Amino acid sequence: MSGPMLQVEGLDVQIRSERGTAQILQDVSFAIPRGGTMGIVGESGCGKSTLLRSILGIMPKGAETPRGAILFDGQDILTDRAASARGRIGFVPQDPYLSLNPVFRAGDQILEIMRRHAPGSRADHKRKIVELFRAVQLPDPEGALRKYPHQFSGGQRQRLLIAAALACDPALVVADEPTTALDVTTQREILALLRRLVAERGLSLLFVTHDFGVLASVCESVTVLYAGRVAETGPTRQVLDDPRHPYTRMLLACHPDRSADLSGIPGTVPAATAQPPGCRFHPRCPIARPDCATAPPPLVALPGGRAVACPHFETPLPENALA
Numbered sequence: 001m002s003g004p005m006l007q008v009e010g011l012d013v014q015i016r017s018e019r020g021t022a023q024i025l026q027d028v029s030f031a032i033p034r035g036g037t038m039g040i041v042g043e044s045g046c047g048k049s050t051l052l053r054s055i056l057g058i059m060p061k062g063a064e065t066p067r068g069a070i071l072f073d074g075q076d077i078l079t080d081r082a083a084s085a086r087g088r089i090g091f092v093p094q095d096p097y098l099s100l101n102p103v104f105r106a107g108d109q110i111l112e113i114m115r116r117h118a119p120g121s122r123a124d125h126k127r128k129i130v131e132l133f134r135a136v137q138l139p140d141p142e143g144a145l146r147k148y149p150h151q152f153s154g155g156q157r158q159r160l161l162i163a164a165a166l167a168c169d170p171a172l173v174v175a176d177e178p179t180t181a182l183d184v185t186t187q188r189e190i191l192a193l194l195r196r197l198v199a200e201r202g203l204s205l206l207f208v209t210h211d212f213g214v215l216a217s218v219c220e221s222v223t224v225l226y227a228g229r230v231a232e233t234g235p236t237r238q239v240l241d242d243p244r245h246p247y248t249r250m251l252l253a254c255h256p257d258r259s260a261d262l263s264g265i266p267g268t269v270p271a272a273t274a275q276p277p278g279c280r281f282h283p284r285c286p287i288a289r290p291d292c293a294t295a296p297p298p299l300v301a302l303p304g305g306r307a308v309a310c311p312h313f314e315t316p317l318p319e320n321a322l323a
């Protein structure tokens, strides 16, 4: 089969809550080629986790049926989470401390996933787990099967979770800020491991991060989300070197790696129950014009595989754009 490994098309997600209907994602589209790596960036509350949950088919209570399409290997898993998709999307969660059940042995937790989604006997599965533990460089792979989560360090637990994500031979791995809870050295090791496994196994990767350094080291392309809409998308290097959307430009300008002072984008991400009309960034945008408040700007393709949802992207930002 050819075509992208994952194609998200016009995805809308709404959740009903006591405070009204939250419009979490609106018209989100992007594609990850086979073997491609895509990062999702955006401030807290922009909808990154909801996007991952939609792909994994684990919507929260109150969620309306999402609109649009999520094509995994050509199949719309939004309308038909076919058996063929189960287990073929591996998930690496954010927090290795919270993501393992403390009362079950490491091996048993992964065996349970394999029992539900992978062919083969229990003995086959055990052999495969030991191989995976070796691949993620856990010390004493055989012994690790019988250990409980508290007997591993944070970095080792993240290796365990990567092994779990690979247990059913996924074609796509979805990772939600998998190194945020780790110290800098361990973070580097885990990122190097992920990069190697993705390359060796020809996996596609969707990687949520708020860290542009991590993004640059892992992802070939990036989609920038703002308040549930795509602000900009394109090859990572080009977006980082020459951001177009005012949101991306400001986000990069105030990133700790690039700026010594503690300035930030004035204002906050709007609540999902109170999205502004037009461009959702316009209330915080220093180059907004009256037309920005009327209709949401479409994502317009630019040369080099890039696209931006701002008709004024060529307007320079004022010197004092950051607060």
Ligand SMILES: Nc1ncnc2c1ncn2[C@@H]1O[C@H](COP(=O)(O)OP(=O)(O)OP(=O)(O)O)[C@@H](O)[C@H]1O
Pocket: 015, 016, 017, 022, 024, 042, 043, 044, 045, 046, 047, 048, 049, 050, 051, 060, 061, 062, 270, 271, 272
């Ligand atoms: N179950 C829910 N009910 C109502 N609103 C929700 C629900 N889950 C998320 N939201 C809202 O949707 C928006 C996006 O949340 P989401 O967790 O997807 O963002 P995020 O970019 O992953 O944030 P973070 O980086 O902090 O994890 C936020 O405004 C959040 O308050």
